Amino acid sequence: MKHRADLAFRVLAMATLVVALVTLGALIIDVMADGAHRLSWQFLTSLASRRPEDAGIYHALAGSIWVIVLTGLLALPLGVASAIYLEEYGTASRLARFIEINISNLAAVPSIIYGLLGLGLFVRTMNMGRSVLAGACTLALLALPVVILSTREALRTVPKSIREASYALGATKWQTIWYQVLPMAFPGILTGLILSLSRAIGETAPLITIGALTYIPFAPDSVWSPFTVLPIQIFNWVSRPQAAFKENAAAGILVLMGLLLAMNAAAVFLRDRFQRQGRS
């Protein structure tokens, strides 16, 4: 009887997984069928165009890469520094607990709210305009809660014995954190960062709010350039009436997916590399 229940549960769990995978597979096959023939070097290197057969994704791909790299550069030091404060220095203080609650809340805020904040704060008040920098600042805010939470998690996995060994050698708290704790936590921090960037790269709403939906026929060449990103370009094409633009959208989705997979692969590769550095 016990075994039968066990078996039933396994079958149920398997079935759920299969449903999810089949749905995903069907979506991918559908997109591939629509867009695969549009994928070409020409598609990757051409700018936006009124004629669907000439249109390419280069400006949006470049925009996405600009924004995401800058987002990472902003979110990593801010997130790691916040996590170190909360985990290592401010653990018991009332201020730290107040910040903690707010970070948990931030993680649950809808992304469009970040967009409105970005519009008000970065685009208008700080006069960054509708630039790559404003977009990256907005997405960095969006990514921060996850970076902070995963960094704290990673800091907590560093064994107490390592900290004690460092303190016993006359290391200060900061030396212990900088030379021992952070290097050991780094693979975990990196994984958290890339996961949060993977989420940010697919975000559309906050960037539409700060004005990345306008027609931009060129790739950014500085952080002050106006820009568009892949999901917005895809959204743009999907909303056109011509069927040929739908094919472009499908091809754009494939490019975005490729970029995501490349980022996740980089995360796995880097994590393994840093872990091996410590162990072998």
Next chain:
Amino acid sequence: MNSASPPLTSLSRVASRTAAAPPDTPVKIEADRLNFYYGPKRALDGISIRIRTNLVTAFIGPSGCGKSTFLRTLNRMNDIIPATRVEGTVLLDGKDVYDPHVDVVALRRRVGMVFQKSNPFPKSIFENVAYGLRINGMARTRAELNDRVEESLRQAAIFEEVKDRLNDSALALSGGQQQRLCIARALAIRPEVLLMDEPASALDPIATQRIEELIYDLKKTYTIVIVTHNMQQAARVSDHTAFFWLGRLVEYDRTDRIFTAPAEKLTEDYVTGRCG
């Protein structure tokens, strides 16, 4: 239970009377009526003891008797545990280590520590030993650093085993080698006192023997305090032994007297295996 001064007087009396007694070297560490609390719970109750220079002092007693806690008050390692509190004094060369003006970092440089479970950093053998030298700015040139690392590895009797693979990860070493590496790491910054918290409890008999031989060699240069569960080990390596029971220091005397003619009934029961 006479926890405060009587064991000390009996110690000096014995030392001056017996020919085979270890020389009565100067006092290195002196604790006076030391109380220690984990939150509201008192873990140490009025510990008073004088630990002498260039001798090995062993702390014995059952688990939870406070011997490790007391050891960790000597270099203020307990400071990093939240909600702990110390009363009383610990004098190192006559100066209170709990004085508010004391630099804890400088104190730990003088009072090194080896832990129960070997805890090498996940770095190379060389970097493990070099770390303390680097953070304390104790080697100005690369050559000086290399010399100090080699000297420390030699002192810890591990250099011959690892000299060809100094850049390999320390985690690839055996448990006994890791523990000797941790000793080398502690010695590299040339402390005056070496605290050892059950350094051989996780090791096999051969590795344990090597650590014990090492302790015997090291006491020429260092004042050593060792916590141990193993009474044979205390008898083999130490000159003086302190017996702890329920957070109190029951008896402190020359090791041979603790094991052959203890003054306290409780000590006798413990060392003969009748309690604890």
